[in-house]
Amino acid sequence: MSALLRVQDLKKHFPIGKDLFGRPTQVVHAVESVSFEVEKGRTLGIVGESGCGKSTTARLLMHLIEPDEGRISIRGKEFGNIGGRHPVAQLRRQMQMVFQDSYASLNPRLTIEDSIAFGPQIHGVSETLARQQARDLLDRVGLNPSVFIRRYPHELSGGQRQRVNIARALAIKPEIVILDEAVSALDKSVQAQVLNLLSDLKKEFELTYLFISHDLNVVQYISDDVMVMYLGQVVESGPVAQLYENPAHPYTRALLNSVPAQTPGQSKNYIVLEGDPPNPIAPPKGCRFHPRCQFAKAICAEKEPDTVKVSGSHKAACFKLPGSADHQTYIRLQEVSHEPRC
Amino acid sequence: MNPVVEVKNLNVTFKGEEGSIFAVNDVSFDLAAGETLALLGESGCGKSVTLKSLMRLHPMHKTQIEGQVLVEGQDVLKMKSKALSEMRGKTVSMVFQEPMLAFDPVFTVGDQIAESVMRHERISYKDARQRALEMLDRVRIPSAAKRLDAYPHEMSGGMRQRAMIALALACKPRVLLADEPTTALDATVQIQVLLLLKELQRELGMSMIFVTHDVGVAIEVADRTAVMYAGRIIEQGPVQAVLSKPWHPYTQGLLGATVHPGMDRNQALPAIPGAPPQLIRRIDECAFAPRCAQASSRCLSPLPSVNTLTPRWTRCIHADVSQA
Amino acid sequence: MNSTTQNPSAQAFAIAAETAAISRGYWATVWMRLKRDKVSVACALVLLSLVLMAVFAPLLAPYDPAQGTMLKRLSAIGTTGHWLGTDELGRDMLSRLMYGGQMSLLMGLLPVFIAFLIGTSLGLVAGFFGGWWNTLIMRTTDVFFAFPAVLLAIAISGALGAGFVNAILSLTLVFIPPIARVAESVTTSVRNLDFVDAARASGANSFTIIRVHVLGNVLGPVFIYATSLVSVCMILAAGLSFLGLGVKPPVAEWGLMLNTLRQSIYVQPWISVLPGLMIFITSLCFNLLSDGLRGAMDIKR
Structure with a gap:
């Protein structure tokens, strides 16, 4: 099956601060060569x-922020503001x-209907x-139209407002919905x-979701495939069951492990990472995770690991994986003693 | 042994122009030395609101507080302002969700910790700085000596949270009040801070009241838990028991609705219908009844009072309390 | 609502709770809240009566404001026939204060209103499009900020020459920069809210977004600010007239009256204070009303 949405080498750097001549003094490496595919009817977490x-990444896909580089295509049609590509306006009808x-995502001066x-x-x-469609959609997202249609956002609870936001997104009849x-x-x-509600709507309107969240349990519940990002890069991706059961990247392992158990009585051995995620203004050289990685060796600080297959469509970027081009070099190196950085 | 904190029939009402908000109704609990209670x-x-009442942090002219809040036998609600400021930070201390708000942006972290120690213990600046250094070391801030002279904005989120814990613990309080201290943190940092708090609590022999909305966090840190709904504690008991065999339908619903690993993805989540009530009147009947599948007409009349001194209790009149 | 079972009574309860709160619109809510604010209501009533007094001055005033008798110069307050006394040319003070309201209110309101239209437009463009537009518009307004408002008004008036139209023009020019600056900062913050992004994601162009989503959210705060400027404008206008740069005698205008009565302060101190008192009351009411409006429009979630 061919992919509905295909994203290749998406990149965005934000310049911050300007010197005397208007040149940026620092650059935030926000998104660095992100590529992925989503098939029709699936949910990518x-x-x-x-x-x-x-x-x-979500805003780049919608062209709310103009990407520096990269290709975004839906059903093989490439969209963008550069000549030869299909106009962004068309993209926004489908996504x-x-x-x-x-x-904040509802205009406080407009009624729900408007x-x-x-x-x-x-x-x-x-x-x-x-x-008329607005009324039908309100009904569909579980809000009684006769009660809510003339209401203003501040008169609604958070859950009700989010239902309105979902109805608003669906009003354009998109194929893909990004849930940030x-x-x-x-x-x-x-x-x-x-x-x-999201699961029901997905079936009814044959939607494809991009589900962005920091809540790992929710992502596991709702997604078919998962993509793990760290400092602007994809470190691991694959089908949800494989990735959660058998995480290949050390970061994914630590991340999944850091979630407290939801049932009492299971004391957990946590893999505790040192420090915070570093600043994307000056990301570490080589593998961006290496300063916090317990398996880091000299090569990790020098070279960016290639993304390799773990099994099937499960992929990760780490020298520890046997498929990695520099895996042999990595094996031969001594583990470096770790100074906690912050 | 006497409990360190005893809260008896606490009521907090906020008076506003557009009517009153009955934020806390008839809340009672106690806390033994070295124990952790999670308000969930x-x-x-x-x-x-309950947590802030323990330090009387509400704006005076708009808030009406009734009941008793005993900390080491002294009623916080009756304290004079001098005794109150003596107690704050020394006997009882607090960490917040947003550490940026706890620190003054124009002073260094070290000076702010030292200032707090000097105020409470009347020791010299030099000794207080030394204590600040010890504390930063203790919360495992790397190269603590250097961080002593850092301003709050120069630290990362996780480090600021550690610094705030250092500030709160600098005078070795008997009770630490934690208001969702890990909610704003990333997963990998949250677990660091949780484990740190647990460890420090053990070392210093503190009691802790931990406010959270996260069942997993409550399980991780607490010995006992009190589940709150619409301004009341609706169920209380040992964390293990309450969260593995909940008695109150709300607790059951909350646990059911919380997504956890191993759920069947093809089945809809058991959500609780509706939304919590507005607290614009004092609700004496069961506030959860309109959302509860087991509700009967009896639930809509004022509920009988419960013996809150038993180790485990619930306000639900239909609960099957035989299964513990 | 969702797939879980729910007992019928609970459902009825929930629906009753939903219908109980009937939506009022935004402006209706603001209006209701404003009505509850006693100070604002009082100020609005005072301002309304001042406006009515000025508009209907020809019907209400007992005398012709320009006609005086030398015999009755500077009669005291409470003189029969002249309740508020007469001025230095023997003209009835009550009539002059009523007529003076026409000019004074006009000179207080008109410049702010024109500046509101122009300044908001400039601020919207600068704030929404940013970049070059912002630099061009905001740096130009910055030049005006280099001079104190009073000095600027006097300088422009002085250059253009005395007279009503020139005074209005100079005052308008004085108030465009501050209004543009406020409009720009409000627009910038609104532009960064998610609903503007959501509108862009719906495929709307910039013009539609400004019209539907930005304007409504910017007008309120800028309007509040503009109301607070009315009092400043009145005082400035009075100052211009006082200096002889505004309207010319024998036209009645509070600032000008204050000027001409200045010499009589030792003879009839209370009479010379009257025009100043009117300016004071009016500008105070505008300020308090603007405050009340700010409170009423601040509707939280």
Whole structure:
């Protein structure tokens, strides 16, 4: 099966600070050659800690931020603002996004109905029809239209607002929906309601999801495939069951292990990483994870590891993997003693 | 042994222009020396408000607090302001979710810790600096001597959180109040801080009240837990027992709705329908009844009082308390 | 609502709770909150009566404001026939204060209103498009900030020459930069909110986004700021007239009246204070109303 969405070598550097001549003094390496594919009807989970570039990736896909490099194609059609590519406006009809902050992502001066009906009207749907559709969608996301249609965002609870945001994204009839921490700010009981809704909608509208979250349990529950990001790079990706059961990259292992057990009585041996994720302004050379990695050797600080197959579609970027080109060199090297960095 | 903290029938009401908010209703619990209690609940359930009452941190003119909050036998709610500021930071200390708010951005971290020690223990600046250094070392901030002269904004999120813990523990308090201290942290940093807190608690023999919305975090740190809903404790007991065999339907629902590994992906999550009530009136009946599948007409009349001194109890009148 | 079972009574309860709160719109809520604020209501009533007094001055005023009798110069407050006394040319003070309101209110409101339109547009463009537009517009306004408002108004008025239209023009120019600056900073913060990104993601162009999503959120705060400027503008206008750069005698205007009555301060101190008192009351009311409006429009989630 060919991929519905294909992303190749997506890259974004943000210049920050300017010197006397307007040249940037520092560069944030936000997203560095990110590539992935999603098949129709599947959910790709993107996990990682703050500053790993997962949200930037989402905004790059929507062209809310202009990518420096990279190709984004849906069903083989390439989209972008460079000549020869299909216009971004068309991309936005096929891909929509739900943001984390349910309040900030709704215009406080517009009624719920106006917010949902706004998108379709932009795409030439008549006002009457757009409003009718808004009502149907509200009903579909579990909000009684007769009660909510004239309400303003501040009169709704967080869960209700996020339902409105989902309805707004679906109003354009997209094939792909990016959910950027869409349930992260919700309380657990409400989160479960919204997750159920997302599963139902996915079946009903044959949607494909990109589910971005820092909550590893939720990602495991909702995703078919998972992609782990660290400092702007993909360190590991693969089918959810394989990746969670048999994480190949040391970072993935530590990350998955750091989640406290949800059932009492199972005391856990944590793999505790030292320090915080480093600053993406000056990412470490070589493998970006090496300063926190317990398996790091000299080569890790010099060379960026290549992404290799673990099994099937499960891939990771680490010299420890037998498939890695420099695996033999890595094996022969002594482990370096570790000075905790921060 | 006498409990370090005893809270009896605590009521907190916020008076606003548009009516009152009954944030905490009739909350009672106690805390033994060296023990950790997790106040578990969702946003707006009153867990943070309860915690702040222990140090009387609410704005005075807008808040009405009733009941008793005894810390080492002394009622915090009746303390004069001098005794109160003596107690804050010395007997009882607090760590917050957002460490940037606990530190003054214009002073170095070392000076702020030293200042707190000097105020409470009347020792020289030099000795206080020495204590600050010890504390930074103790919370395992790398090259602590160098970090003594760092400003809060020069530290990373996890390190700031450690520094705040150092500040809170500098005067070796008897009780540490922790208000979601790891919620804003990344997963790999959260576990570092949780384990650190547990270890420091053991070393210093402190008691700890830990406010969290995360079941996993409660399991990791706490000995006992009190589950809160709509301003009341609805179930209390040893963490193991409460979270493996919950009695109250809300606790059951909360655990069921929390996504955990090994869930069947093809089945819908057992979500709790509806949303918590607004606390614009004092709710004496079961506040969870409108969302509860087991509710009966009895749940809608004021609930009988419960003996909160038993090791495990719940406010639910339908709970099967035989299975422990 | 979702797949879990729910008992019917609970459902009924939940629905009742949902319908209980009937939505009022945003402006209706602001209006309701403003009505509850006693100070704002009082100020609004005072301002309303001042405006009515000025508008209907020809009907209400007992005398012609320009007609005086030398015999009755500077009669004291409470003189029969002249309740508020007469000025240095024997003109009825009450009538002059009523007529003076026309000019003074106009000179307080009109420049701010024009500056509000122009300044908001400039600020919107600068804030929304950023980059070059921002540099061009905001650096130009910065030049104006180099001079104190009073000095600027006097300088422009002086260069253009005295007169009503020139005074309005100079005051407008004085108020465009601060309004543009406020509008720019509000626009910049609104532009960075997620709903603007969501609108872009819906395929809307910049013009539509500004019209539907940005304007409504920027107008409120800028409007509040502009109301607070009305009092400053009135005082500046009075100052211009006082210096002879605004309207010319014998037109009644509070600032000008203050000027001409200046010499009489030793003869009838209370009369010479009257125009100043009017300016004071009006500008205080505008300030307090602007404060109340700020409070009423600050609706939290």
